[in-house]
Amino acid sequence: MADYSDFLSPRSRYYGKFTPENLAFNANLQEFAHKVSFICALETNGKISPEQAYEDIKALWEQLKSSKEYLRIGLPPNSSDEES
DSSP states (O other): OOOHHHHHSOOOOOOSOOOHHHHHHHHHHHHHHHHHHHHHHHHHTTSSOHHHHHHHHHHHHHHHHHHHHHHTTTSOTTOOSSOO
């Protein structure tokens, strides 16, 4: 019998430049997209208000943004937040 969690939350392979940070961010990005699709479905079917959907997606976006900053995605490998 198939694993239902794989059906409900499928994961795609990562084909980009491999680094542990990129792989972790990709997983976070896939989770973000999956949750946004659920929120959109709930709002479309009238289960939550548009305002609630907006707030939920905004909170998820902030989490993804924090993840990007924490993993230092898009920054040069040796860059530092503090100048010496």
